[in-house]
Structure formats: structure tokens, C-alpha cells
Amino acid sequence: MHKNIFKYSLVFVLFLSLASCAQIGDITKALMDLKNLDFRLSGIEQVRLGGVSFTKDMKVDDLSIMDIAKLTSAVSKNSIPIDFILNLEARNPNEDKGKKYKTTATLESFDFDVFLDNSKAFTGGLAAPVKIESNGGTKVIPLKISFDLTKVVNDKQYTKFANIAMNLAGFDTQKTKIKVEANPVVSTAIGKLKPGRINITETEY
Numbered sequence: 001m002h003k004n005i006f007k008y009s010l011v012f013v014l015f016l017s018l019a020s021c022a023q024i025g026d027i028t029k030a031l032m033d034l035k036n037l038d039f040r041l042s043g044i045e046q047v048r049l050g051g052v053s054f055t056k057d058m059k060v061d062d063l064s065i066m067d068i069a070k071l072t073s074a075v076s077k078n079s080i081p082i083d084f085i086l087n088l089e090a091r092n093p094n095e096d097k098g099k100k101y102k103t104t105a106t107l108e109s110f111d112f113d114v115f116l117d118n119s120k121a122f123t124g125g126l127a128a129p130v131k132i133e134s135n136g137g138t139k140v141i142p143l144k145i146s147f148d149l150t151k152v153v154n155d156k157q158y159t160k161f162a163n164i165a166m167n168l169a170g171f172d173t174q175k176t177k178i179k180v181e182a183n184p185v186v187s188t189a190i191g192k193l194k195p196g197r198i199n200i201t202e203t204e205y
Helices: 002-033 065-076 158-169
Strands: 038-049 052-054 081-092 105-116 119-124 130-132 137-148 178-188 191-193 198-200
Touching: 038 158, 038 178, 038 198, 052 065, 052 158, 065 158, 081 105, 081 130, 081 158, 081 178, 105 137, 119 137, 130 137
Parallel strands: none
Antiparallel strands: 038 052, 038 081, 081 137, 105 119, 105 130, 105 178, 178 191, 178 198
């Protein structure tokens, strides 16, 4: 009697172990099949330099006397703050079709550095987690950027700084290069993805 109970218990435990191993194997394979999120630079808005707003297609000649006075005063003090919103777009390339698990992704953290013409300008992080649906779903992530432009650009002419602000407002990444280096952490229903340090410089996927 006791021998039979022991035998059946052993078979049951073995069955559970095999089932657990199979499940772990499925999860491991699913994790390995998961693709990392894609990122691109999607736009820049709300550009302000030294208290002066800059918009797309703006030229130096469009600056008012008051604007020029603000910018020249800031340059003379060797401090000219610039702030803007850099929009990143994240895309989830994972497909749910034929899978046991949903592949909706949540960007949990996104510690990043912004480089302007190869000079490090700003360090920041994600304000709140961002959910990106599967099957090619996208989400725009606005990053608030603010720094002293004189720490990045060594010049005494307000026009130099104004041109950079206009390039940013016009999202001209050829004239003023923008790079984002980041360490994204992405959570899914079956585990986390940590691709390591990534570079984002392109405006297209």
C-alpha cells in the first residue's frame, strides 16, 4: 500500500517537473523570439532660446529688436538657456498572431543622453512608463530638454546660437545633428528586455 502511494507520488512529482520544464522552455523560447522596440527621432517643438521662441521656417531677419536684445544680453553673460521638446517615436514590431503570450510592451525606464553636434548636452530619464501595443503599434514619447547652449557651443555671436535654435525648430538634423543614447528597459507579459546602450539618430525606422 505504502509502496504504491510512494510510486504514484513519484510519478506525479515527475509529471509536474516535466510540465514545469516544458513551460519554462516555452517562456524561454518566447523571450528569445521577442524583438526589441524600434526608435526614431520624430520631431522637435516648443523651442525657446534665451527666452525667445523659435518656430519652423523662421529666419534671423524675423527676430525683433527685443528678441535680439535678449539674445545679445544672454551671450554677453556667457549663459544662454535653450529648451525644447524632443519627440521620439517607439514602435513594437512583435506580432501576437500564433503566440501564447501577448507581446504588448511597456517602456519602464529610459535613461538617456542627448548629443548636439557630437557634444553631450543633456541627461534625463522617462517621466512615466509608456505602453506600446504589439503588431506594429507606435507611441510618441516627448522628452523635455533644457541646457545652457554656451556649454556646448563656443561662440560670441548671437546669430550662431539663433541658427542652431532655428535648425532645431525646423527639425533640420543635417545642419544640427542630434543623437540620443539610451538604456531602455522594456517589460512584457513573459519577461523584461534590456538591449543595453542604443543610439538613436535616424528620423525613419
